[in-house]
Amino acid sequence: MQKSLHINPELCTGCVQCELACSYDNEGVFNPSKSRIKVFKFHDEGRFVPYTCTQCSDAWCQQACPVDAITLDAATGAKVVNDATCVGCKVCTIACPFGTVNYNADTGKVIKCDLCGGDPECAKACPTDAITFIDANWTGLGKMRDWAMKTDAGAQAGA
Amino acid sequence: MNYVIIGAGPAGVVAAETLRKNDPEGDITMISGEGASPYSRMAIPYFLTGKIEESGTHLRKAKDHYDSNSIKVIAENVSKVDTKKSTVTLSNGDSVSYDKLLIASGATPVKPPVPGLDRVGVHHCWTLEDAHNIVKHAVKGSDVVLMGAGFIGCIILESLLARGVNLTVVEAEDRMVPRMMNQIGGTMIKDWCIAKGANVLTSTRATSVDEADGKLAVTVDSGDVIPADLVVVATGVKSNTDFLDGTDIKMEDGILIDDHFRTNVDNVYAAGDCAKGREFNSDGWAVHAIQPTATEHGRIAAVNMTGGDCGQYRGSLSMNVLDTAGLVTASFGQWEGVGGDGVETVDKDNFRYMRLEFDKDDMLVGALSLGRTDQVGCIRGLIQARKPMGKWKARLLEDPNRIAEAYVGLSQ
Ligand SMILES: Cc1cc2nc3c(=O)[nH]c(=O)nc-3n(C[C@H](O)[C@H](O)[C@H](O)COP(=O)(O)OP(=O)(O)OC[C@H]3O[C@@H](n4cnc5c(N)ncnc54)[C@H](O)[C@@H]3O)c2cc1C
Ligand code: SF4
Numbered sequence: 001m002q003k004s005l006h007i008n009p010e011l012c013t014g015c016v017q018c019e020l021a022c023s024y025d026n027e028g029v030f031n032p033s034k035s036r037i038k039v040f041k042f043h044d045e046g047r048f049v050p051y052t053c054t055q056c057s058d059a060w061c062q063q064a065c066p067v068d069a070i071t072l073d074a075a076t077g078a079k080v081v082n083d084a085t086c087v088g089c090k091v092c093t094i095a096c097p098f099g100t101v102n103y104n105a106d107t108g109k110v111i112k113c114d115l116c117g118g119d120p121e122c123a124k125a126c127p128t129d130a131i132t133f134i135d136a137n138w139t140g141l142g143k144m145r146d147w148a149m150k151t152d153a154g155a156q157a158g159a
Numbered sequence: 160m161n162y163v164i165i166g167a168g169p170a171g172v173v174a175a176e177t178l179r180k181n182d183p184e185g186d187i188t189m190i191s192g193e194g195a196s197p198y199s200r201m202a203i204p205y206f207l208t209g210k211i212e213e214s215g216t217h218l219r220k221a222k223d224h225y226d227s228n229s230i231k232v233i234a235e236n237v238s239k240v241d242t243k244k245s246t247v248t249l250s251n252g253d254s255v256s257y258d259k260l261l262i263a264s265g266a267t268p269v270k271p272p273v274p275g276l277d278r279v280g281v282h283h284c285w286t287l288e289d290a291h292n293i294v295k296h297a298v299k300g301s302d303v304v305l306m307g308a309g310f311i312g313c314i315i316l317e318s319l320l321a322r323g324v325n326l327t328v329v330e331a332e333d334r335m336v337p338r339m340m341n342q343i344g345g346t347m348i349k350d351w352c353i354a355k356g357a358n359v360l361t362s363t364r365a366t367s368v369d370e371a372d373g374k375l376a377v378t379v380d381s382g383d384v385i386p387a388d389l390v391v392v393a394t395g396v397k398s399n400t401d402f403l404d405g406t407d408i409k410m411e412d413g414i415l416i417d418d419h420f421r422t423n424v425d426n427v428y429a430a431g432d433c434a435k436g437r438e439f440n441s442d443g444w445a446v447h448a449i450q451p452t453a454t455e456h457g458r459i460a461a462v463n464m465t466g467g468d469c470g471q472y473r474g475s476l477s478m479n480v481l482d483t484a485g486l487v488t489a490s491f492g493q494w495e496g497v498g499g500d501g502v503e504t505v506d507k508d509n510f511r512y513m514r515l516e517f518d519k520d521d522m523l524v525g526a527l528s529l530g531r532t533d534q535v536g537c538i539r540g541l542i543q544a545r546k547p548m549g550k551w552k553a554r555l556l557e558d559p560n561r562i563a564e565a566y567v568g569l570s571q
């Protein structure tokens with residue numbers, strides 16, 4: 001059974017430990033702006049929503065890439081950017097309707113969540129279990145996917 | 160089932176792969192007019208800067224990708240299609256028959272009616288062959304004139320600057336990327352490019368290209384003459400359809416297709432830059448000539464060709480992202496507005512700009528962004544979700560930069 005990130009915003013306190021862990025593990029710095037997971041803070045509602053890539057199966061980013069730089073990691077189900085192949089054209093950053101592929105001007109490449117090879121740092125760092133890494137069937141990604149399905153009716157279904 | 164695809168660009172390759180996925184038994188033949196290794200035109204700018212080798216432009220990296228998917232690639236030009244006999248004739252005289260045909264032949268650049276564009280040293284930047292020619296002539300310190308500052312022109316602009324040439328850009332319209340940016344954004348891009356060392360002449364037409372002192376000389380309508388070792392022409396493209404002469408296939412500026420990607424002729428489909436497909440969110444049909452539309456077309460056309468069900472196709476969203484020497488801009492959908500509310504924030508000093516357009520039902524229909532790289536994809540998500548923005552509309556009217564928050568707030 002493949003696992004995926006399960007996010008429960010109700011449990012999030014906005015402490016951004018996940019952002020710090022992600023940026024440190026992937027970019028070597030404690031810097032939320034370099035994190036691949038982002039905590040959105042809706043202060044008026046007192047709500048915090050950790051947010052990252054859902055590793056969708058027919059991924060828009062992957063399909064739009066002109067040079068095959070985004071590939072499936074069969075072990076984890078993650079869509080992974082191959083830095084050596086990426087030319088930095090940014091087409092994936094506009095193709096992804098979630099906005100979870102971002103350009104890094106320092107490297108001239110894009111970055112996105114790769115599930116840390118199967119042991120996500122964000123889930124380990126989260127003190128409240130707002131982010132867990134569990135069997136894919138149990139995750140609440142449905143809501144996000146519902147939205148995504150609207151992105152191009154026809155383009156995903158059946159393909 | 161015997162499928163034949165004309166063209167091996169992104170539309171053709173994605174179609175071939177999708178056909179294979181949906182019909183494991185069918186015969187799939189893809190005919191490529193540019194050699195046996197399908198490549199992506201979009202990667203050419205990075206070949207020009209030396210970021211990648213030629214192999215880095217290939218659409219698929221595994222050597223046996225097409226073989227292992229039983230996709231036969233024929234490296235030949237198609238010279239003729241006979242839809243009555245269901246055959247395709249190749250330039251070597253061979254004939255290939257089909258049950259279902261997909262035309263994914265892309266586009267070719269056009270030359271404006273300026274005398275002298277047939278001279279040696281004048282090139283387009285559309286094919287790998289063009290790219291090899293440009294690499295030869297665009298050496299450090301050489302004088303290069305780029306005709307056309309549209310989307311493709313501006314993409315090449317960055318590569319040419321990176322090669323260290325003395326660059327002059329000549330654009331007939333009053334701003335850069337006129338079909339992707341409004342006056343404010345286009346002018347900011349121009350200011351940026353000038354600061355990066357390019358000489359940008361907008362509202363200027365080239366009137367002739369001559370030879371003088373062993374160099375080319377580009378005369379513009381002000382009377383000025385600009386010397387050049389290389390002239391790159393990027394003034395637009397047209398659909399590649401000459402080989403369809405003599406068929407009944409209907410076309411305008413692209414091959415006309417329905418929502419199932421069928422042409423008016425039985426068993427003939429079209430996709431990508433050669434096709435005039437439905438635009439997202441409007442009653443309009445257009446040739447987008449962009450990569451995301453080409454791959455989306457290829458995929459949906461192939462599902463239809465195998466008799467699969469895609470649900471109602473609602474059209475492809477026009478979108479571009481551009482990097483002009485470090486300034487990243489993006490445009491989405493109907494950024495010119497459709498009569499609803501609009502909002503923008505301009506920060507000329509820091510090269511930041513954001514504009515949003517809503518329709519009368521408070522849905523987001525278009526956007527322009529300049530100087531931003533984080534979470535821009537949310538704009539696509541918001542537009543294509545076709546949901547009223549609710550309380551987020553007022554917040555976005557106050558600060559259009561909160562698009563990612565709006566997306567998360569509305570979807571989670
Ligand atoms: C320099 C450059 C940069 C670009 N950058 C971007 C970008 O940043 N973002 C973006 O969205 N788009 C970009 N584009 C546009 C993008 O590359 C095209 O939209 C895309 O390639 C269209 O795909 P296609 O498969 O429809 O056509 P093409 O890629 O043009 O492929 C058509 C194929 O058909 C073949 N063919 C044509 N006629 C025949 C025939 N008679 N017989 C056999 N084969 C034939 C051609 O050889 C080619 O292989 C760029 C284009 C260029 C040139
Ligand atoms: S930025 Fe890199 S990963 Fe994204 S589409 Fe371009 S080449 Fe592919």
